[in-house]
Amino acid sequence: MRPLRNTALSLALTLAAWPAAGDVAFVTCQNGDAVSVLDLSTGEEHARWTVPGKPAGVAVDTGGAVYTVSPDSKAVRRFSFAGEVLAEVTLDGGPIAATYDAARDRLFVSDWYNARLWVLDGATLAPLGELPADAAPSGLALSPDGAVLAVAERDADRVRFYDAATLTLRHTTRVGTRPFGLGFAPDGRLFVGNVGSNDVTVIDPASGEVLATLPVGERPYGVGFAAGRAFVTNQYADTVSVIALDDLSPVGVIEVGEYPEGIAATSDGHIAVANWFDNTLSLIDAETLEVVASYGTADGPRAFGAFILHGDLP
Amino acid sequence: MNRRYLLMSGAALALVPGMALAHGPSRQKITLTTEVAAEPAEVWAVIGNFQDMSWHPAVVSQEGQGGNEIDATRMLYLSDAGADGPKIDEILYKYSAEKMSYSYRITEVAVEVLPVTNYSSHLTVMPRDGGGSVVEWRGAFYRGYPNNDPPPELNDEAAIAAVSAVYQAGLDALVERFGAPAS
Secondary structure, eight states, rough: OOOOOOOGGGHHHHHHHHSSOEEEEEEEETTTTEEEETTTTOEEEEEEEEEESOOOOOOEEOOOOOOOEETTTTTEEEEEHHHHHHHEEEEEEEEEEEETTTTTTEEEEETTTTEEEEEEEETTTEEEEEEOOOOSSSEEEEEEEEEEEEEEEEETTTEEETTTTOOOEEEEEOOSSSSEEEEEETTEEEEEEEEETEEEEETTTTTTEEEEEOOOOEEEEEEETTTTEEEEETTTTTEEEEEETTTOOOEEEEOOOSEEEEEEETTTTTEEETTTTTEEEEEEEEETTOEEEEEEEESSSSEEEEOOOOOOOO | GGGGGGGOSSSSSOOOOOOOOOOSOEEEEEEEEEEEEOOOHHHHHEEEOOOOOOSTOOEEEEEESSSTTTTTTEEOOTTTTTTGGSEEEEEEEEEETTTTTTEEEEEEETTSSSSSEEEEEEEEEOOOOOOOEEEEEEEEEEESOSSOOOGGGGGGHHHHHHHHHHHHHHHHHHHHHHHHOOO
16 A cells, blocks of 8 residues: 555554554654654555654654654654654753663653753653763663663763663763664673774673673664674674674674664564665564665664564554 | 865864764765766776875865775865865775775864764766766765754755765766766
């Protein structure tokens, strides 16, 4: 069917168009002021939501919502899976990324310009408080057990760990140069992409200790995990570096589109990569390391955050 | 000729260091192409040397090191004042004679010269259907003002306009040099 192009009005139609099963990607497209909603089993763009303010950050709540962060208009929005705006807040600063804490129904948002995080109510987006950070906080991630919040502090060359329940600071860890994106491996270790030093820092969040520093390609941006491997997008190299999780050895390098950025795993052993310059989403088989599909998106896909909804929609 | 001073928008040419770290929230991208009558090898012979950008009307002279090897550098001088005038420092990070393409980044430029930060670019020559070549120039960059709420001369639109003007001047010079395809 014809792709649907807009928001709340298309609610009923969009619901009728959902696939019976399969993962769905919610790809923030910064230059196009949009979210492309892609069925990852067919590549069909089910919907294209209009999201003003140059959206970059995204966080999917599997319970039924998608959060977007628009740095230009400083707006954070909560969408239903069907594209209805459920809540919206304008923050005074430079919001860029978000991560959702389902256990406590809280959304964390980094403030790129003001060395802090916002803590928002997950349902209403009402500000609950602020947490201090070092210079230029950017990528955010919650540990697989939900206990730890990690914050990349880009211009401080550090990562900060908060206790997600008590919001107390646990550790700060020196990493490579200009950490931006980060992600927790399924085993709980944190992988941090250092844009300026072209490497990945692996950290034990329990102790805050650096376990390893691994060279990758030019300008590592995001980290995803599948098939016992870490996958790192290299913005300037147009590649994805693959690292074995068991011994942290390099497994290979995959050519993808131009300016690969957001990266996340599907539930069936693939890795999805947003190619910012090309307006495509590459799907990689995490076992064979082949690019098996390339799907079109709106202009300038960034998908900075947890942008894939796993499995059946409610 | 006017194009020579194209990059020097605004009167102030003080060479303040670019903000290499911080950048705006939204990266911009542009792609400009042109078609010329000459075959790709002939066009690449003119524009494929990272150390020779004399084909661009805004570049008065240049210095550089490293040839066409990865991490080669060049300093493009945009006036007769050489290193004392407006200039752009660049570094090569991809080069393929086979694909007739190279990629480079700006390491240093004053926003008064070019209102961008974190700039990267690709220049590529491709065969054109029906003969001749297509030259493609792509850029990705943030605006010159790293913080929120930029002044008009340093906003996203100003960055796009400035880079587009640079590319257009270069591509126009190639059409002038090689001619437009006959059909």
